[in-house]
Amino acid sequence: MSVNTTPVSAGAALDALRHGFAAQMAGRLTSSWMLHGRPGIGKTEIVQQLANETGSRLYDLRLTTIEPQDLRGLPFYDHTTKRTVWYPPEDLPQSDDDGPTILFLDELTAAAPSLQPTVYGLLQERRVGQHALPAKTFIIAAGNMVEDGAVAYEMGTALSDRLIHLSLRAEANDWLTSYAVPHGLHEAVTAFIRTRPDLLDTTEETLRLGRMIACTPRSWTRASAILQATPDKRLRDLMLAGTLGDAAAAEFSLIVEDIAATVQAGAMLEARGAERIGMYPRSLHGLTALVYALVTLADAETLPATIDVMAGIEGLAEARTEPEFARLPLGELVTYGFELLIEKALAEGLQEAFRGSVSYAAYLARREE
Template sequence: MTVNTMDVSAGHAMRVLRAGWAAQRAGALTASWMLHGRPGVGKTEIVRQLAAEQDARLYDLRLTTIESQDLRGLPYYDHETKKTLWYRPEDLPDDPAHPSLLFLDELTAAPPHLHPAVYGLLLERRVGPHHLPDTVFLVAAGNMIEDGAVAYEMGSALSDRLIHLHVRATASDWLENYAIPAGIHPAVLAFIRMRPDLLETTSEALDRGLMIATTPRSWERVSRIMRAVPDRALRRVMVAGTVGEAISAEFMLVADDIETSVSVERLLTAAPHERINLYPDSMHGLHALIYGLVGALGPQTAVPVIDVMAGIRTLDRHRTDCAYEKMPLAELCTHGFEMAIRRGLEQGLAQDFISHPAYAAYARERKAMGLE
């Protein structure tokens, strides 16, 4: 069954859920939300980040691991009333004084006999005698059959209880809204910047009968491998087992070149006259440098980061031994500064940019070209 709703990026889905949470808090809208999307596109991470932002307790309920009676709780007999009562399960939030997020993960993979048990939670915010406090925000997530995942068709009685969002991975959204703040390895960032089509390849892998596909989740695993395993031969095997042999071969060529040509720490600590010879001389090397600089930005590094970033724009004037004149240095510099400014604003570093001569010169040059 097709999910006939709008496709949204992970960052857009996060903004929608934030608005939904604010509306529920104001008493204007109480709803249950459903995140559809291929495995690894970031549905679970969206929920975790949302709970952290709202300072909410996260109740992560995997519906493939429970039975319907687990939601209702444990029965006991009340001898005075001669009635059967129910202990509340610990998986259901019950504190009205503190915000909570109840996450019903793998909803579409749960067997159909479990669906009636969650109908009440999704629409009436109750299961059996147990009611959810008004402070609980409710989100479900799942994959579809066509995603190659274990899944059941969602019946109309269940789908009608939800506001549906179809999450699709996009390279620009993943790079700027997740990968940079999460500290993903610069080689991964540079590679996805150059090959955005390889961020998520589930559909292509299914069409070709391949088991391994790339997803945002698998690239995060590649990042951890790059940081944790120094041996190149072993690293190649691990990366191939994560994103597939063909994509791994392409990625490792870029990663090896970046490893030998990019040193963010050396550039930041070098004397100004020494820096010019430390810049990488390839496009993917410059992309990795930019992401590395943005990741290194902080109160103690703002000045050298701005210096090094601004220097990218004029590399072709100072280095004739490389093919810089064929590279879009101005665009690279602008892209880097846009990301750095956003990250700087989050850290309260706006004044560091405004007062820095190199950034002021860059801004004046862009204004003179009519780009501001």
């Protein structure tokens, strides 16, 4: 059964959840949400980011690991009233006195059918037995579909009708700006996906070819961690192949070597004049990695020099004699880099550095011409 709604990027899904959360806290809308998406596309990260932004306590329930009685609680016989009393489990929000909470029902479509009636009550009536969820509890479920190659049951209409559905798709530019750059992923990963967006998510092709290992946003995050933790090339390449698949890993490893040999972002921030000009990489991958590295390194101390290095990319065709620079989209790359850098500066209150930068003023003047 397909999810007949418009697919959206992870960033758009997070925006929708932000609105839904704010509307519920204001008493205007109370509903439960469902994130559909292939394994590794970032469903859990979206929920975690929403919890961090809103200061909410996150209750993360993996429905494949629990039984119905785990949600219902423990029965206790009250001798005074001669009735059975249910003590609610600590895995569920208890009171609005604790502030806003997010109840995340992960792997909903993989949960055993025997658990679904209990989940129905949480999603629709917002209660289990006699235990009602606090009013400030925001409910999000997530799961994979059968066609994703994951363990999953078809979602029946009784369950689907209780939810607002968001179908996620992997979108390279959204992933780079909304996740990879803010989380400081290795510049080789961000540069590679910028130039090979088709390799961000290869799940569909991998399933069609009958292979096990696919590239996903989650696997690229793991690849970034491998690069940062494994200096030994032989071990690193082995681990990357086991994370991305041999074909994608082989292509990526070549770029990693090129970037490691040519990108010197930290040294460029300290250099000056002609010395700095000679340190710019000559390849598109190298320059793209430099842009992401500069954004990652930018802070209150380094931002003025970062602006100078970023602006210098645009004039490389005139400042350097190598013919490669004349064929590269230098202007587009600088514009993209400044967009990322300005976004970070605004988020951290560092925008004054742009107002006093001679390099940025010259860049703006060239843009107007």
